[in-house]
Amino acid sequence: MYKAILMVACLAFAKALTAQTLVDPTLSYYLPNPSTTYNSEISTPQEVLGYVPGKWHVTHDKLTEYMRVLARESDRITLENRGTTYEGRPLLLLTITSPQNHANIEQIQADHIALSDGSNASTANMPIVVYQGFSIHGNEPSGSNAALLLAYHLAAGKGSEMDELLNNTVILFDPSFNPDGLQRFAGWVNQHKNENINPDSYDREYSEAWPGGRTNHYWFDMNRDWLPVQLPESQARIETFHNWMPNILTDHHEMGTNATFFFQPGIPSRTHPLTPAMNQQLTRKIGDFHAAELDKIGSLYYTEESYDDFYYGKGSTFPDVNGSIGILFEQASSRGHAQNSENGVLTFPFTIRNQFTAGISTLKAAVSMRQEILDYHKKFYADARKENNNGAIIFGDYTDAGRTDALADILMRHKIEVRSLKNNVTKNGKTYKKDYAYIVPKNQKNSRLIKAMFEKRTTFLDSLFYDISAWTFPLAFDMDYDENASLNDAMDELAYKNGIGKINSSDYAYLMPWNEYKTPKILNILLSEGIRAKVAMKEFTIEGKDYDYGTILIPVQNQKWDASEFADRLGDIAIHEGISFYGVQSGLTKGIDLGSRQFRALTLPKVALLIGDGINPYDAGEIWHLLDQRYDMVVTKIDVNDINRKDLSRYNTIIVPATYGSPENEVVDQLKEWTRAGGTLIGYRSALRWMSSSKLLPLTFKSIDNPANNITFEQRSDFYGAQNIGGAIFETQLDRSHPIAFGFKDDQLPMFRNTRLFIEPHSDSFRNPIRYTDNPLMSGYISDLNLEVLKNTVPFQHNNYGRGDVIGFTDNTQFRAFWYGTNKLLMNAIFFAEEM
Numbered sequence: 001m002y003k004a005i006l007m008v009a010c011l012a013f014a015k016a017l018t019a020q021t022l023v024d025p026t027l028s029y030y031l032p033n034p035s036t037t038y039n040s041e042i043s044t045p046q047e048v049l050g051y052v053p054g055k056w057h058v059t060h061d062k063l064t065e066y067m068r069v070l071a072r073e074s075d076r077i078t079l080e081n082r083g084t085t086y087e088g089r090p091l092l093l094l095t096i097t098s099p100q101n102h103a104n105i106e107q108i109q110a111d112h113i114a115l116s117d118g119s120n121a122s123t124a125n126m127p128i129v130v131y132q133g134f135s136i137h138g139n140e141p142s143g144s145n146a147a148l149l150l151a152y153h154l155a156a157g158k159g160s161e162m163d164e165l166l167n168n169t170v171i172l173f174d175p176s177f178n179p180d181g182l183q184r185f186a187g188w189v190n191q192h193k194n195e196n197i198n199p200d201s202y203d204r205e206y207s208e209a210w211p212g213g214r215t216n217h218y219w220f221d222m223n224r225d226w227l228p229v230q231l232p233e234s235q236a237r238i239e240t241f242h243n244w245m246p247n248i249l250t251d252h253h254e255m256g257t258n259a260t261f262f263f264q265p266g267i268p269s270r271t272h273p274l275t276p277a278m279n280q281q282l283t284r285k286i287g288d289f290h291a292a293e294l295d296k297i298g299s300l301y302y303t304e305e306s307y308d309d310f311y312y313g314k315g316s317t318f319p320d321v322n323g324s325i326g327i328l329f330e331q332a333s334s335r336g337h338a339q340n341s342e343n344g345v346l347t348f349p350f351t352i353r354n355q356f357t358a359g360i361s362t363l364k365a366a367v368s369m370r371q372e373i374l375d376y377h378k379k380f381y382a383d384a385r386k387e388n389n390n391g392a393i394i395f396g397d398y399t400d401a402g403r404t405d406a407l408a409d410i411l412m413r414h415k416i417e418v419r420s421l422k423n424n425v426t427k428n429g430k431t432y433k434k435d436y437a438y439i440v441p442k443n444q445k446n447s448r449l450i451k452a453m454f455e456k457r458t459t460f461l462d463s464l465f466y467d468i469s470a471w472t473f474p475l476a477f478d479m480d481y482d483e484n485a486s487l488n489d490a491m492d493e494l495a496y497k498n499g500i501g502k503i504n505s506s507d508y509a510y511l512m513p514w515n516e517y518k519t520p521k522i523l524n525i526l527l528s529e530g531i532r533a534k535v536a537m538k539e540f541t542i543e544g545k546d547y548d549y550g551t552i553l554i555p556v557q558n559q560k561w562d563a564s565e566f567a568d569r570l571g572d573i574a575i576h577e578g579i580s581f582y583g584v585q586s587g588l589t590k591g592i593d594l595g596s597r598q599f600r601a602l603t604l605p606k607v608a609l610l611i612g613d614g615i616n617p618y619d620a621g622e623i624w625h626l627l628d629q630r631y632d633m634v635v636t637k638i639d640v641n642d643i644n645r646k647d648l649s650r651y652n653t654i655i656v657p658a659t660y661g662s663p664e665n666e667v668v669d670q671l672k673e674w675t676r677a678g679g680t681l682i683g684y685r686s687a688l689r690w691m692s693s694s695k696l697l698p699l700t701f702k703s704i705d706n707p708a709n710n711i712t713f714e715q716r717s718d719f720y721g722a723q724n725i726g727g728a729i730f731e732t733q734l735d736r737s738h739p740i741a742f743g744f745k746d747d748q749l750p751m752f753r754n755t756r757l758f759i760e761p762h763s764d765s766f767r768n769p770i771r772y773t774d775n776p777l778m779s780g781y782i783s784d785l786n787l788e789v790l791k792n793t794v795p796f797q798h799n800n801y802g803r804g805d806v807i808g809f810t811d812n813t814q815f816r817a818f819w820y821g822t823n824k825l826l827m828n829a830i831f832f833a834e835e836m
Contacts, residue, residue, distance in 0.1 A: 023054060023055060023197050023337045023338055023347050023348055023349060024052075024054075024055055025052055025053075025054045025055070025349040026052060027044060027045075027046065027052055027149075029052075029054075029349060029353065030053070030149050030349075030352065030353050030356050031149075031153065032153075032293075032296075032356075032357070032360055033161075036153075036157055036158070036159055036161075036162070037157075037158045037159065038152075038153075038156040038157055038158065039155075039156040039157075039158060041073065042070065042073050042074055042152065042155050042156035043066075043069050043070070043073060044152060044156075045066060045148045045149065045152055048062075048065060048066045048069050049062055049066060049148075053145045053146075053148045053149055053349075053352055054145065054347075054348050054349030054352050055349075056190055056193070057141055057145065057185070057186040057189050057190055057337075057348070058141075058144065058145050058148060058182075058186060059182075059183055059186045059187065059190075060089055060144075060176055060179040060180075060182050060183040060186070061089075061183070063144060063147070063148065063175055063176055063182070064089075064090060064092060064179075066148055066151070067079060067092055067094060067151060067175055070094070070151055070152070070155045071094065073155070074155040074156070075099045075102070076096055076097065076098065076099060076102070076154065076155055076166060077094050077095070077096050077151075077154075077155055078094070078095045078102065078105075079092060079093070079094050079095075080092070080093050080095075082236035082237075082239070082240065083232055083235070083236045084232065085179050085180045085216065085217060085232060085233055086180065086216065086217035086218065086232065087179075087180045087183075087217050089179035089180060089183065090179070091179070091232070091233060091236040091237075092174075092175060092176075093172060093173065093174055093236075093240055094151065094171075094172075094173035094174075094175070095170065095171070095172060095173070096151075096154050096155070096166070096170075096171040096173050097127065097166055097169060097170045097171060098163070098166035098167045100167070101127060101166070101167065101170060105170075108126075108127055108170060109170075109243070109244060111126060112126065112127075112129055112170075112244065112245060113243075113244070113245055115245075115374065115377055115378045115381070116245050116323055116377065116378075116380075116381040116445055117381075117445060118381070118382070118385065119378075123371050123374035123375055123378065124371060126370075126371075126374055127167070127168050127169055127170050127370075128168060128169055128170070128247050128248070128366050128367070128370040128373060128374055129169075129170045129172065129244055129245070129246040129247050129248075130169055130170070130171050130172070130246060130247065130248045130249075130250070130362065130363065130366050131171075131172040131174065131240070131241065131244070131246035131248070131249040131250070132147075132150070132171060132172070132173050132174065132249075132250050132252075132359060132362065133174040133177050133237070133249065133250065133251055133252070133315065134146065134147045134174065134175055134176060134177060134252045134355075135147075135176055135177060135178060135181075135182055135252060135253075136177035136178050136222050136223045136251065136253070136315060137178065137181065137213075137214045137215075137221070137222075137223065137253060137254070138178045138180070138181020138182040138183070138184055138185045138213035138214055138215070138216075139181065139185040139208060139212055139213035139214045139254075139333075139335065140214070140252075140253050140254035140331075140333060141182060141185060141186065141254075142252070142254055142331050142333070142334075142348070142351035142352045142354070142355045143252030143253070143254075143329075143331075143355050144175055144176045144182055145348075145352045145355075146252065146352045146353075146355035146356040146359060147173070147175040147176070147359075148175075149352070149356045150173075150356055150359040150360070151173060151175065153356075153360070154166070154171065154173075164367060165363055165364075165367055168366075168367050168370055169363060169366055169367060169370075170244075171363070172240060172244060172246060174237060174240075177222065177223075177233065177237065177251075177315075178215075178216055178222055178233060179233075180216050180217045181213045181214060181215055181216055181222075182213070184213040185208065185212070185213025185214075186213075188205075188208050188209065188213060189205055189335075189336045189337065192204050192205035192336075193205060193336070193337055197337055197338050198338075199338040199339050199340045199345050199346075200339075200340065201257070201339050201340065203336075205336040205337065206335050206336045206339060210611070210612050210613050210615070210617065211611075211617035211620075211621070212617070215617060215618070215621065216231060216233060218231075218621045218622075218624055218625040218628075218629075219617040219618060219620060219621025219622075219624070220618070220621055220622070220625070220816070220817065221618060222234060223251070223253075223314050223315055224311075224313050224314065224467065224816055225313065225816065225817075226238065226312070226313050226314060226315055226317075226318035227311075227312050227313035227318060227452075227453070227471065228313060228410065228471075228816055228817065228818035229410055229413045229414070230816070230817040230818050231817070235413060238413055238414065239413070241318075241319075241322070242414065242415040245322065245323065245324065245377070246319070246324055247324055247325065247366070247373045247374060247376075247377050248286070248319075248324065248325050248326075248327065248362065248365075248366055248373065249315065249316075249318075249319040249324055249325070249326050249327070250326075250327045250329065250358070250359070250362050251314075251315035251316045251326065251327065251328050251329065252329045252331070252355050252358070252359075253328060253329060253330045253331070254330065254331050254332070254333035254335075254351070255330040255331070255332060255333060256332065256333065257332055257333055257334065257335065257339050257341045257346055258332065258341050258342040258343070259330070259332040260299070260300035260301055260302060260332055260343065261294065261299055261300065261301040261302075261329070261330070261331055261332065261354050261358075262301065262302055262303065262305075262306065262307065262328070262329070262330035263287055263290045263301065263303055263327065263328070263329050263330075263358065264283050264287070264303065264307065264309070264316060264326075264327050264328045265280050265283045265284055265287070265303065265304055265309070266304065266306065266307035266308045266309055266328070266466075267304060267305070267306065267307070267308050267462070268280065268304065269461050269462040270308030270309065270310050270461075270462045270464065270465065270466070271308065271309045271310065272309060272310045272311075272312065272317070272320070272321070272452070273461075274321055274448055274451060274452055275309060275317075275320040275321065276380065276383075278376055278379075279320050279325060279376075280309075282325055282369070282372070282373060282376060283325055283327065285365075285369065286325065286327065286362070286365040286369065287303055288365075289361040289362070289364050289365035289368070290358055290361045290362075290365075292361070293357045293358070293360060293361035293364070294354065294357060294358075294361070296357075297353065297354075297357060299353075299354050299357070300343065306466075307328055307330070307466055308465065308466045308467075309326070310465055310466065310467070310469070311465070311466070311467040311468055311469075311471065312449075312452050312471075313467070313468075313471065313816075314326075314328075314467065315328075316328035321448055321449050321452045322446070322448075322449060323376075323377045323380035323381055324377065325373065325376075327362065329355065329358045331351050331354050331355055332346055332351065333346075333351065334346045334347060334348045334350075334351050336348070381445060384445075384447050384448050385443075385447075387447065387448075389442040389443040389444075389447045390442065390443065391442055391483075391484055391485060391486065391487070392439045392440055392441045392442055392485045392486065392487050392490065393439070393440040393442065393450070393454055393481060393482070393483050393485060394421075394425060394427060394432055394437060394438070394439050394440075394481060394482050394485035394489070395407065395432075395437060395438060395440070395474050395479050395480065395481035395482075396432045396433065396436050396437025396438060396479065396480060396481075397436060397437075397477075397478070397479055397480060397515075397745060398431055398432065398433040398436045398437070398745075399436075399513070399515035399516070399745045400436070400515050400516050400517055400745075401435060401436050401500045401516065401578060402516050402517035402518050402578055403477055403478075403479070403516075403517040403820050403821075404436055404437060404438065404477075404479065405578075406477070406517065406820055407438075407473060407474070407477045407479060407820070408438050408494075410473070410818070411440065411450075411453070412494075414446060414449060414453075415445075415446060416440060416444070416446050416449065416450060417440065417441055417444045417494075418438050418439070418440055418494050419438065419439045419440075419441070419487075419490040419491050419492070419493060419494055420434070420435075420438060420439075420490070420491045420493075420494055421433075421434045421435075421437050421438070421439060421489055421490065421491065422434070422489060422490065422491055423489070425437070425485070425489045427482040427484070427485060428482060430480045430482065431480075432480065435500050436500075438494075439485055439487065439489060439490035441487055441490070453471075453472075453473045454472065454473060454474060454481070454483065455472065455779075456470075456472050456475070456729075456778060456779040457469075457470065457779055457780070458777055458779060458780070458781075460781050464724075465726045465727075465781065467726065467727065468726055468727025468728070468754065468780070469726055469727060469728055469780040469781040470727065470728045470729045470778075470779035470780025470781075471727075472729060472750075472778070472779045473818075475729050475750040475778060475779060475821070476729075476750070476752070476815075476818055476819045476820065476821055477820045477821045478744070478746075478749060478750060478820070478821025478822070479821070500578055500580070501573070501574030501575055501576075501577060501578040501579050501580055502574055502580045502581075503567070503570050503571050503574045503580065503581040503582075503583065504581075504582065504583045505563075505567040505583050506556060506563070506566075506567075506583025506584055506585060507556055507563040507585070508555075508556055508557075508583070508584055508585050508586065508587070509553060509554060509555045509556055509583070509584055509587065509594055510553075510554040510556070510566070510570060510581045510582065510583050510584070511542075511547060511551055511552070511553060511554075511581070511582045511584060512551065512552040512554065512579065512580070512581055512582075513547060513548060513550075513551050513552075513580070513582075514535075514548070514549075514550035514551060514552060514742050514743035515548070515743050515744075515745060516578070516579055516580075517820065517823070517824075518577050518578065518579055518631075519552070519579060519743065520631050520633075520824070520827040520830075520831065521577070521630070521631040521632055521633075522573055522577060522579050523552055523602070523831065524604070524605065524631060524632065524633050525573070525632070526554065527602065527603070527604035527605075528604060529560075530560050531554065531559055531560065531561070532554075532555065532558075532559060532601065533552050533553065533554050533601075533602050534552070534553040534555075534599040534600055534601050534602060535550060535551070535552055535553070535599065535600050535602055535739075535742070535831070535832060535835065536548075536549065536550060536551040536552075536553060536592065536598065536599055537549070537592075537598045537599070537600060537739075537835065538591060538592045538598050538737075539591055540589040540590060540591030540592045540593075541589060541590040541591055542584055542586070542588075542589040542590070542594075543584055543585075543586075545582065548736075548742075548743075549736055549737055549739075549741075549742050550739070550742025550743050550828075550832075552602075553594060553599050554566075554570075554581075555594075567583075600834075600835050602831060602832075603652065603834075605633065605652065605653050605830045605831060606634075606650060606651045606652050606653065607627065607633060607634070607635045607636070607651065607653045607654075607655065607830065608635070608636045608637075608638050608648070608650075608651040608653070608654045608655070609623055609624060609627075609635050609636070609637050609638070609654075609655050609657070610638055610639075610640050610643070610654065610655065610656050610657065611637045611638065611639055611640065611657075612639035612640045612641055612642075613640065613641060614640060614659050614660050614661060614663060615640060615656075615657050615658075615659055615660075616657050616658040616659065616660070616685075616686075619657035619658045619684060619685065619812060620637075620657040622812070622814045622815065622816065622817060623635075623655055623657060623814060623826070624637065625814075625817055626814045626817070626823060626826070630823070631827070636650075636651065640663055640667060643667055643670060643671075644666055644667065644670060648670065648674045648679070649674070649677070651679065652678070652679055652680060653679065653680045653682065653830050653833075654671065654674070654679060654680070654681050654682070655682045655683075655684075655826075656671075656681065656682065656683040656684065656687045656691075657684050657685075657687070658684050658685035658686045658687055658812075659686055659687045659690070660686070661690075662689070662690035662693070663690070668690065668694050668696075671696070672694065672696060672801070674804075675696065675801045675802060675804035675805075675806060676801060676802030676803065676804060677802065677803060677804065678802075678803040678804050679804045679805075680804060680805045680806075680807065680829070680830070680833040680834075681696065681801075681804065681805070681806045681807070682807045682808075682809075682826070682829050682830070682833075683697065683806070683807070683808045683809070684808075684809050684812065684813075685755050685757060685809070685810060685811070685812065686755070686757070687808075688757065688759075688808045688809075688810060689701075689757075691806065691808060692808075696799070696801055696806045697797060697799045697801075697806040697807075697808045698799065699759050699760075699797060699808070700759065700760040701757070701758060701759060701760070702758040702759070702760055702789055702793060704723075704756070704758075704785065704786070704789055706723060706785055723756070723783055723785070723786065724756070725753055725754055725755065725756055725781075725782055725786060726754060726781070727752065727753075727754040727780065727815075728752075728753060728754075728777065728779065728780025728781055728782050729750050729751070729752055729753075729777075729778045729779040729780050730750070730751055730753055730772055730776040730777060730778060730790065731748060731749075731750060731751075731772070731773045731775070731776045731777075731778050732748070732749045732750075732751050732770050732771060732772055732773065732776070732795065733747060733748060733749075733770070733771050733772075733773055734746070734747045734748065734749050734769060734770055735747075735766070735768075735769040735770075738766070738769030738836070739828055739832035739833075739835045739836050740769050740770065740796060740798070740807075740825060740828050740829060740832070740836065741769055741770070741828070742824075742828050742832060743824050743828065744824070749770070749821070749822070750778055750821060751770075751795060751811050751813075751822055752811060752812060752815045752819050752822070753790075753795070753810070753811045754811075754812070754815075755810060755811065756786065757810045758789050758790060758793045758810075759793055759794050759795070759797060759810055760793065760794075761792065761793065761794045762794070762797065767797070767798065768794050768797075769796065770794060770795055770796040770825075771792060771793070771794050772790055772791060772792060772793050772794070772795065773791070773792075774791055774792065775791075776790055776791060794810075795809060795810040795811045796808065796809055796810075796825070798833075798836045805833040805834065805836060807829045807833060807836075809825065809826075809829075813825045813826050814826065
């Protein structure tokens with residue numbers, strides 16, 4: 001017995017000793033070629049950081065410091081700051097190439113861009129452009145830590161091989177795609193690191209506190225924002241991408257601890273049809289270089305068995321629709337300094353070395369395949385110009401210039417040409433007004449990117465998706481559009497309005513239609529300033545103008561401002577926010593008069609958002625971002641574990657994002673008591689399960705019976721995976737007279753869905769203001785069984801609970817910050833719950 005105990009102790013000690021040894025590496029552990037020499041005048045990472053990378057996790061401030069040092073010391077590097085994150089951290093880009101190329105960099109850039117513009121220039125002597133980006137997920141830090149070493153190697157390495165590399169390559173080097181997340185994660189693991197490295201996964205070092213370091217400041221997964229471009233980090237890198245049109249873009253990630261190393265291509269059948277076959281062939285050929293370098297250091301790897309190239313909003317796939325080659329690297333993660341794994345003790349330095357090696361192999365492939373890849377880039381755009389790209393796309397909403405402008409803004413960030421209308425246009429029964437719509441010529445360089453953004457697709461080669469299967473932008477914006485418009489209706493250039501605001505003064509009252517995207521922001525401003533406002537529960541006409549459900553009435557009398565002050569203040573808002581106020585001189589209308597009880601008084605929202613363990617951080621972050629950034633509303637984030645110590649009477653609205661399971665009973669009881677006293681409780685997605693079981697929002701869920709008949713053991717994962725709704729777009733029917741639908745122009749609304757939460761409609765039809773139609777699929781994948789179940793179910797329900805209101809949404813109404821079309825559903829729930 002004693003010998004057995006001693007043996008176990010010895011094995012544990014040996015394992016810990018191995019981990020301890022490998023997390024204190026030397027620089028020679030990483031650097032690739034013993035024959036490579038380095039310029040001693042260039043600072044090594046440890047000379048600036050105080051340690052060799054891998055001993056500690058680099059914080060973003062230290063990463064930035066080292067990049068600035070290299071830029072000062074090396075004539076191969078220039079550095080620019082392209083902006084800041086939400087937390088004020090710089091978004092650095094290093095341009096690395098030979099001094100000779102730097103002296104001619106503007107011409108090199110112009111010549112390279114010309115390849116996509118139809119230039120017939122020879123590529124024989126043209127440098128290839130490679131964008132190397134690291135750690136878009138902050139808690140996948142091996143990439144940014146490898147960036148320290150790769151930048152040093154490129155700045156200081158000497159020899160003929162390095163000269164050839166720098167002469168033939170322009171490297172756009174992005175050391176941290178996600179500065180805020182990287183800083184958050186590095187702080188966590190460094191503060192919990194043991195002096196005696198402990199690879200036990202139960203140690204606190206490997207269990208991040210909510211929300212973890214993966215996301216940015218607002219808890220967004222930024223690797224889903226390459227196409228929507230809603231975040232400052234994304235906007236910086238997309239501008240760099242389009243300014244250079246790189247030929248290869250690498251995206252360095254991490255995956256589960258028990259994995260090895262993955263490089264693309266992914267699963268062949270899950271490649272988007274707009275991606276040319278040659279793209280995947282070149283990706284495989286580049287993969288041979290990765291394999292060769294990883295073989296040299298004895299690292300295990302795999303390819304073509306997981307991940308995919310379908311959703312163009314990811315870093316490894318976005319380049320594929322832009323004539324480039326995107327490559328995903330996934331390294332098994334130590335999620336700290338060392339962890340036990342199926343492959344032995346996985347140390348942080350080991351993960352860094354693999355990422356560094358992949359960075360080296362990418363550059364070797366780029367040099368070796370330089371002309372082949374440049375010619376592919378050139379051919380991609382030549383082929384695109386030969387496709388049937390006649391005509392144009394028109395889009396707009398004649399009631400909402402702000403939402404229309406927001407879509408135009410995304411297109412322009414992608415260097416897509418957008419033009420204004422000469423005059424009003426009618427197409428297929430839809431009206432497009434001059435200042436509320438835009439035209440996109442199809443025959444332009446980015447024609448394939450335009451197709452990817454506007455297409456509706458419902459047939460697929462595969463039924464499994466790593467991410468969403470649909471993202472049709474005009475549907476996401478609830479925008480009228482037609483793909484057979486005429487350029488004859490377009491002006492020669494864009495006359496960008498960014499909202500249209502006007503006001504005519506009144507001593508009696510002002511009316512603000514609720515259609516514009518920014519109206520919730522304006523209403524919140526007015527209520528915050530103590531101005532009384534009411535909402536119209538019915539339609540009416542006054543002074544020759546029709547006003548819809550949800551119109552906001554602002555009386556002039558008995559307010560804190562006099563008539564002159566009202567005109568000045570509302571005039572400022574109209575100019576700066578693009579919102580119109582219509583002054584009226586009488587309360588007599590055709591329909592409900594302005595003094596009618598059908599105008600209901602509104603209350604300033606005081607909003608709390610539940611966060612913390614058990615809450616989906618993505619969903620919570622999207623709500624926080626919407627209220628904070630788009631609508632300038634104060635929102636208090638309350639940890640669900642602390643709620644019993646908070647005075648909830650301060651708030652009249654509490655929002656519960658999607659949850660994992662149910663909160664503790666005492667939390668539910670407290671929410672019930674608060675709601676019963678008059679609060680509005682708004683729940684999303686999986687939160688509806690416990691809200692229903694606790695009788696806060698009684699619902700009837702539709703169940704699905706789907707036995708696995710004739711499915712082999714090998715097929716089981718694909719069978720169950722095909723039943724997921726990873727993200728598709730569905731048509732709903734609106735009752736526009738219901739407060740939840742105020743501000744929507746049409747009675748049809750596209751909604752995004754990525755859940756299998758199906759709710760039976762209420763027996764009272766007026767309680768079902770949003771209902772999926774008989775034929776709801778608009779774009780994306782859903783199994784036949786799920787589609788049948790979804791038909792005529794409801795994504796929204798409301799319940800009176802005591803003096804309060806409970807509202808539930810099965811679907812995310814602010815998905816990834818670009819689903820503008822349904823944002824107003826949440827705002828209506830916040831402002832108008834008492835009227836439901």
